[in-house]
Amino acid sequence: MRTGTASLPLHGGHCPPWLFERMQRLGPAILEVIVQEYGPQEVLRRLSDPHWFQAFGCVLGFDWHSSGLTTTLCGALKEGLRGREKDLGLVIAGGKGRTSRQTPHEIETAVDRLALTSLQPEDLVYASRMAAKVDNTALQDGYQLYHHVFIFTFDGQWAVVQQGMNETSRLARRYHWLGEGMQDFVCEPHAAVCCDARETALNMVARESEASRQVVTELGRQQPAKVVAEFSRILEKDLPNLALPWRHDVPRAGYLNKALLKVYDVQPRDFAGVLGIEGVGPKTIRALAMVAEVAYGAPASFRDPVRYSFSHGGKDGHPYPVDRQVYDRTINVLEQALAAAKIGRTEKMQALKRLSRLANGS
Structure with a gap:
């Protein structure tokens, strides 16, 4: 199993219709060969490998180094598999922008439409939401998610391919997940990673952040007023003496009480429970992590987990125009x-x- 991330430069323009139509045919045909030889689970394994995924997009004729490869390839596979799910034993939900927010509904609809009575759609929806929440909130690397695709088999195995954008660097970062063998959503869910560019990231899902996750969970169960007061004291007194290389501006305390009230009402049992609460975003997690480190001596990790275009050519003419x-x-x-x-x-x-x-x- 290999999962991870890949950073790609943003390119303008769109995939021409003549190429997208061909990608819709060739992509599913290749997946069907894999299913016939190895089964649908192997498709998930390969899509969750960032190197294989990139090579797959290049074989289908897209720009080898463009961020658009992710959204176009996923879109072509989703459209090409529409109505053929039973042939391959695979379902693809989600997409780019507003379509990504329809993923839970698409999962539930597909389970019902295909009469997959052995599946619990709520489990798949939970996996989809947690993968997005982790990469957008618990891993704060400066990339805002704008694309989320959830792929699952008829026996409930799943993979996620999602992508975020950093408007400052003009780079996109792709995140791959594979449900097979994953033990925990909030402790090293990316088993391996792939990217040339590293950032300074607040990584609440690193193994080194275990103590921080425990303290953050405990803080969420305390009276919000007490936590807000602690955070305000840190801002006023201790912060100037700290050397915290966090990407984002330090948040002020004004919003924190409202967010913590939601957490306090739920009384979460673990960090995954904190993370899954609606309204708990990057600022809330960052503030709680700061209190956990300064007041309770439980530091979070700042380790960034990140680190074939000759088949048919490329859309932009490199290494040669698509034949x-x-x-x-x-x-x-x-x-x-x-x-x-x-x-x-x-x-x-x-x-x-x-x-x-x-x-x-x-």
Whole structure:
């Protein structure tokens, strides 16, 4: 299992319709080959690998280093799989902007429409919301999420691909999640990471932040007035003597009482419970983490977890313009091989596997 993040430069423009239509055909065809050979769970594993995901987008002809690869690839897969979910055993929900906020509804609707009676949609919705909350609130690295896609199988396995934007650096950062084997939403949920650029981040989901998470949870169960008073004292007296390399401006105390009242009413049992409360955002978590460190000696981590475009060319002409004729031939070969395999004729699929082994020198 490999999950992680990737930072990409923002590019202008849109994916041309002629390319998007082809991506809608070739992308699902490749996924169907993977499902036939390894099962739908393998698709989740590969989509959660940032290197494989990037290579996949490049094979489909998108710009190898553009942030738009994420949103366009996910959109093409979602549209291409629409109505074919039962063939692959996969469902894709969510998307960019306002569409991302429809993810819970899309999950529930798909479970009902496909009669997936063995699934509990609320569990999938919880996973979707927590993945977004962690990367937007608990991991404060300067990137605001604007894209969230949730992929799940008919037996309840899931993966998340989401992306955030840093308007100052003009970079986008992609976050990958894989539910398989994940032990905890708030302790090292990213098993591995991939990116060239590192930032100074408040990382409340690092293993080193365990003491901070415990103290923050306890603070949430205390009377809000007491916590606000403690935070105000830190701002007035202690803060000038601290060297806290946090990305964001230090918040003032005015808003904090309202947010803490919600936490106090819930009396959360753990940090995941604090994080999941509506209205608890980055400022609230940052303020509580500050109190936890200064008043209770429980510091949070500032470790940032972050660290193939020759198949058909690229949309922007690099390394060369997309060759539509070759692209269409690839689609036809895969679609014909898949159609033949469904009626028991596997010669073409076997030939593709032999080509793969030949290319790998095995």
